[in-house]
Amino acid sequence: MLFRSIRLTLTLWYAVTLAVILVLFSSFFYLTFKRELYLEVDQELLSIAQGIASPTLEPFLRTPPSAFEQVLEDFIGPRIAGKFVQVLDASGKLATASINLQDQRFAVRKQDLLKAAQGKIVYATVGGWEKQPIRMVSYPIIVNGRLAYLVQVGAPMMAAQEMLRKILIVLGVSIPLSLFLFSYGGWFLAGLSLKPVDILTRSAKKITAENLSQRLEVLNPHDEIGELAATFNNTLARLEAVFSRMRQFSADVSHELRTPLTILRGETEVALRWVKEPEEYRAILQSNLEEIKRMSEIIEYLLDLAKAEEGMLRLEFSEVALNDLLNELVTQAKVLARQKGVVLAYEALYPVVISGDRLRLRQIFLNLLDNAVKYTPNGGEVRVVLDSVERYARVAVIDTGSGIPEEDLPYIFDRFYRVDKARNRADGGTGLGLSLSSSLAEAHGGRIEVVSEQGMGSVFTVYLPLPAEAIDVA
Numbered sequence: 001m002l003f004r005s006i007r008l009t010l011t012l013w014y015a016v017t018l019a020v021i022l023v024l025f026s027s028f029f030y031l032t033f034k035r036e037l038y039l040e041v042d043q044e045l046l047s048i049a050q051g052i053a054s055p056t057l058e059p060f061l062r063t064p065p066s067a068f069e070q071v072l073e074d075f076i077g078p079r080i081a082g083k084f085v086q087v088l089d090a091s092g093k094l095a096t097a098s099i100n101l102q103d104q105r106f107a108v109r110k111q112d113l114l115k116a117a118q119g120k121i122v123y124a125t126v127g128g129w130e131k132q133p134i135r136m137v138s139y140p141i142i143v144n145g146r147l148a149y150l151v152q153v154g155a156p157m158m159a160a161q162e163m164l165r166k167i168l169i170v171l172g173v174s175i176p177l178s179l180f181l182f183s184y185g186g187w188f189l190a191g192l193s194l195k196p197v198d199i200l201t202r203s204a205k206k207i208t209a210e211n212l213s214q215r216l217e218v219l220n221p222h223d224e225i226g227e228l229a230a231t232f233n234n235t236l237a238r239l240e241a242v243f244s245r246m247r248q249f250s251a252d253v254s255h256e257l258r259t260p261l262t263i264l265r266g267e268t269e270v271a272l273r274w275v276k277e278p279e280e281y282r283a284i285l286q287s288n289l290e291e292i293k294r295m296s297e298i299i300e301y302l303l304d305l306a307k308a309e310e311g312m313l314r315l316e317f318s319e320v321a322l323n324d325l326l327n328e329l330v331t332q333a334k335v336l337a338r339q340k341g342v343v344l345a346y347e348a349l350y351p352v353v354i355s356g357d358r359l360r361l362r363q364i365f366l367n368l369l370d371n372a373v374k375y376t377p378n379g380g381e382v383r384v385v386l387d388s389v390e391r392y393a394r395v396a397v398i399d400t401g402s403g404i405p406e407e408d409l410p411y412i413f414d415r416f417y418r419v420d421k422a423r424n425r426a427d428g429g430t431g432l433g434l435s436l437s438s439s440l441a442e443a444h445g446g447r448i449e450v451v452s453e454q455g456m457g458s459v460f461t462v463y464l465p466l467p468a469e470a471i472d473v474a
């Protein structure tokens with residue numbers, strides 16, 4: 001639920017990352033600084049302790065404090081200022097000490113003493129007096145392999161610790177503060193870069209089925225959001241095309257069905273009102289039957305088309321000898337062609353057998369033959385040629401008819417599409433033949449291609465897949 005907004009998610013991620021980085025960096029800085037600080041003090045303490053332990057100073061270790069003080073200043077120099085020095089003998093008793101220690105003594109832990117007795121230099125931070133932390137080195141002087149003296153030099157760490165404390169405070173304040181400021185900046189930037197999304201959402205909300213022609217504004221076509229908008233626009237364009245095809249389709253269907261219905265109605269009304277003789281009734285019923293047939297045909301076609309497009313068309317596959325089938329269909333069509341004065345010829349170069357639905361294949365070729373004869377004027381010629389190429393049986397229906405204008409070619413397989421929209425119903429079909437034929441060819445795994453030149457004629461070529469065995473033989 002927290003991550004419902006990309007902006008919030010981005011900002012949170014940003015803040016968390018930044019916090020981790022800041023804390024890591026500050027810890028590293030603080031610890032390094034602290035180490036360096038102690039290292040420096042330790043080195044100074046060590047060099048003083050070494051100075052005191054040097055053989056020249058040795059005799060003075062047993063002198064009274066006042067003289068010791070003077071010796072220290074002479075030998076060690078101004079570095080000694082502010083340092084505490086105490087020297088213990090082998091038994092742990094105080095040998096001498098600097099005056100500023102007064103009667104205070106360093107409290108040294110037992111184990112440190114033991115380590116020093118073994119000749120090791122030991123550093124420690126001890127709580128001195130008046131709560132002052134003291135950094136201290138215990139430096140053993142070994143004579144003949146045995147501990148002779150233990151020189152201890154201490155320096156007050158008040159100032160250093162105070163400095164560290166101040167650094168901590170500064171970090172403690174600046175980290176949350178910069179975290180807040182940067183997060184706010186991040187929130188602002190995220191908002192800025194998500195602004196196009198917001199604009200996109202707004203304009204997308206305005207698009208409905210009624211104004212599918214609207215497009216999203218693409219601010220920058222090269223960035224991610226621009227790409228998204230462009231993709232969405234493409235989808236919209238496709239949707240728009242589908243919608244308009246659907247609208248066109250409903251309009252076409254109603255139009256196609258309205259005409260026969262109007263005729264039916266008119267004739268029936270006339271019959272009821274005026275007709276007396278049985279012969280006249282017969283004539284009218286005959287004509288009505290024509291219209292009814294036409295309507296059933298349209299509906300049949302549409303149903304088949306819808307099924308084919310949904311992939312629901314049931315095909316009864318069997319072996320079909322295409323040369324026999326075509327021979328039969330051409331013989332049938334010859335009657336029609338002769339009436340129109342069109343020569344119809346058929347040539348099969350060799351027998352071709354495919355696997356297909358006989359009735360559906362008939363439908364495909366009848367439609368093509370019907371078109372070829374219908375759109376070829378008196379004196380023309382229609383040729384049907386059967387052969388095969390690669391993995392397909394090929395049937396070409398070639399005519400010397402009117403041809404199809406180039407601008408119409410892409411649409412002739414669309415439902416209800418007719419080149420001559422004004423063609424009268426006597427010789428004009430519904431424009432469903434080719435769309436059904438191509439759907440049927442596709443249902444068989446094939447396709448229909450067309451080449452046509454206006455005034456010269458057309459070639460419709462049907463490709464239907466050959467059975468696998470047939471290809472192996474070939």
Ligand SMILES: Nc1ncnc2c1ncn2[C@@H]1O[C@H](COP(=O)(O)OP(=O)(O)OP(=O)(O)O)[C@@H](O)[C@H]1O
Binds near residue numbers: 404
């Ligand atoms: N062989 C052809 N020569 C010229 N034009 C053709 C040819 N075949 C089809 N067409 C054009 O393509 C259009 C669509 O053909 P289709 O077969 O789908 O419809 P139709 O023949 O008009 O009607 P239907 O086949 O439904 O009775 C036709 O109207 C015609 O204009």
Ligand SMILES: [Mg+2]
Binds near residue numbers: 371429433
């Ligand atoms: Mg047709």
